[in-house]
Amino acid sequence: MLKIFNTLTGKKEIFTPMKKNKINLYVCGVTVYDFCHIGHGRTFVAFDMIVRYLRLIGFKVKYVRNITDIDDKIIKKSIEEKIEINTLTDLMIKAMNKDFSLLNILPPDEEPRITDYIDNIINIIKKLIHNKYAYFNQDGDVIFSIDSDPNYGTLSRQSLKYLKSGLRIPINHMKKNPLDFILWKVTNKKEYSWNSPWGRGRPGWHIECTAINNVFFKDCIDIHGGGSDLLFPHHENERSQSKCFNHQAKINFWMHTGIVITKNQKMSKSLKNVYFLKDILKDYDSEILRYFFLATHYRHPIHYCQKNLKQAYISLKYLYTSLHNTHPLDNNQEGMNFELFFYDAMNDDFNTPKVFLIFSQIARKINFFKTQNILKANKLSFRLKKLANFLGLLLKKPQDFLQKKSMLTLDSEKKIELLIERRNIARELKQWKEADKIREELISLDVIVEDFFNQTQWRKK
Numbered sequence: 001m002l003k004i005f006n007t008l009t010g011k012k013e014i015f016t017p018m019k020k021n022k023i024n025l026y027v028c029g030v031t032v033y034d035f036c037h038i039g040h041g042r043t044f045v046a047f048d049m050i051v052r053y054l055r056l057i058g059f060k061v062k063y064v065r066n067i068t069d070i071d072d073k074i075i076k077k078s079i080e081e082k083i084e085i086n087t088l089t090d091l092m093i094k095a096m097n098k099d100f101s102l103l104n105i106l107p108p109d110e111e112p113r114i115t116d117y118i119d120n121i122i123n124i125i126k127k128l129i130h131n132k133y134a135y136f137n138q139d140g141d142v143i144f145s146i147d148s149d150p151n152y153g154t155l156s157r158q159s160l161k162y163l164k165s166g167l168r169i170p171i172n173h174m175k176k177n178p179l180d181f182i183l184w185k186v187t188n189k190k191e192y193s194w195n196s197p198w199g200r201g202r203p204g205w206h207i208e209c210t211a212i213n214n215v216f217f218k219d220c221i222d223i224h225g226g227g228s229d230l231l232f233p234h235h236e237n238e239r240s241q242s243k244c245f246n247h248q249a250k251i252n253f254w255m256h257t258g259i260v261i262t263k264n265q266k267m268s269k270s271l272k273n274v275y276f277l278k279d280i281l282k283d284y285d286s287e288i289l290r291y292f293f294l295a296t297h298y299r300h301p302i303h304y305c306q307k308n309l310k311q312a313y314i315s316l317k318y319l320y321t322s323l324h325n326t327h328p329l330d331n332n333q334e335g336m337n338f339e340l341f342f343y344d345a346m347n348d349d350f351n352t353p354k355v356f357l358i359f360s361q362i363a364r365k366i367n368f369f370k371t372q373n374i375l376k377a378n379k380l381s382f383r384l385k386k387l388a389n390f391l392g393l394l395l396k397k398p399q400d401f402l403q404k405k406s407m408l409t410l411d412s413e414k415k416i417e418l419l420i421e422r423r424n425i426a427r428e429l430k431q432w433k434e435a436d437k438i439r440e441e442l443i444s445l446d447v448i449v450e451d452f453f454n455q456t457q458w459r460k461k
Helices: 040-055 070-080 085-102 118-130 206-217 228-245 277-283 288-292 308-322 336-347 352-369 374-390 398-403 410-428 433-443
Strands: 002-006 011-014 024-025 058-066 134-136 143-146 182-187 201-203 222-228 248-257 260-262 447-451 456-460
Touching: 002 248, 024 040, 024 206, 024 456, 040 058, 040 085, 040 222, 040 248, 040 260, 040 277, 040 288, 040 374, 070 085, 085 277, 118 134, 118 182, 118 201, 118 206, 118 228, 118 336, 143 228, 143 374, 182 206, 182 228, 182 260, 206 222, 206 228, 222 228, 228 248, 248 277, 288 308, 308 352, 308 374, 308 398, 336 352, 336 374, 398 456, 410 433, 410 447, 410 456, 433 447
Parallel strands: 024 058, 024 222, 222 248
Antiparallel strands: 002 011, 134 143, 143 182, 182 201, 447 456
16 A cells, blocks of 8 residues: 655655546656756656656556746856857756666656747636736736635645745735746747737746646646755645636645755755766766665655765665676565565655665575575575666666776776786786786775686676
């Protein structure tokens, strides 16, 4: 029985889809004005894991993740870089897809770009104006009135009387309430705007998700996800305008991933402590980063630092080392209790840290039976690989991962490969003392050398 923590109610609830075996799942996507950072990786790896598991247990999941390709940040960046907006967004989307592919994030079923749905956005705003949920300010912008929604604040569980003017939201005399937000921003810049009944302009950020969910899900969503930083005001605003646009609109579960902390501070571009995925993936195997993300429960804050990345590497290496020199053997019995534990953990709000403990227990048994009962070790190897594959892990050949120099500098890699080449030459010439001397030097570098019939493989200890 699957239980999911619902942000709306603040507790774990038994998950039941609105339609039998079918799930509508929406996750707020990337605003493509820059490269994807560690926070994007954390959120989208988490929801990739969730989608994989939902499909594993028999649900048909329709997964939609939008792309925000028009925004003040995008406009500002295009001006700074002296590059056309479409060129900028296309480049960032290409870079995003590359990063996500390396992290083994499966593509969503639909990935709509907001600029393709301007007409849908305009139609929703028309209805909100007609039903008096929105008004025009002095500049002609269309503004949503939060006072028109008596349930505003329900999702983030905030009382409006404590959201004092100018405390959390800067005072803006162009709004009736400082918490009111823009639905349509009027502008005379043609390259950044579209025609509307209220003049040329562009949509506000919050209205985007409402429009996409109306188009793809007819306002009925089983799970709506995103980072916890989006809870207020973005998701609160989105929920409010969606319910006002369509009183029958329904979102059963709201799910949020925890924040990323670096150097004891929340990751923020204003603090200049943002790390881009493209840079991290130059130094670390992508599977190490995926393991790092899933080693912490998706709802909890995650602490990004070299120490924790190294620990993820050590833990993942332990699993691959247990699989090394085994031949996974399909079976219906060996390790089945571990598989039951796996499902129990995942059904408890996708408890991946507990799952990783189960993986370690299987690996420990494999290592024991390697010298006692290789047939049993092979069967357990099959179970470990099968369960980890469900989460997008242990997909490589053990020797390939263990030989990969993901934690080494380029200079040390070259040194090791040069030493191995010299040792192989010495062995061919039957200079055994020289070969043994080089092997001792490799051991001092924490390198394990394994000689096979036609090749030599190495890995870090």
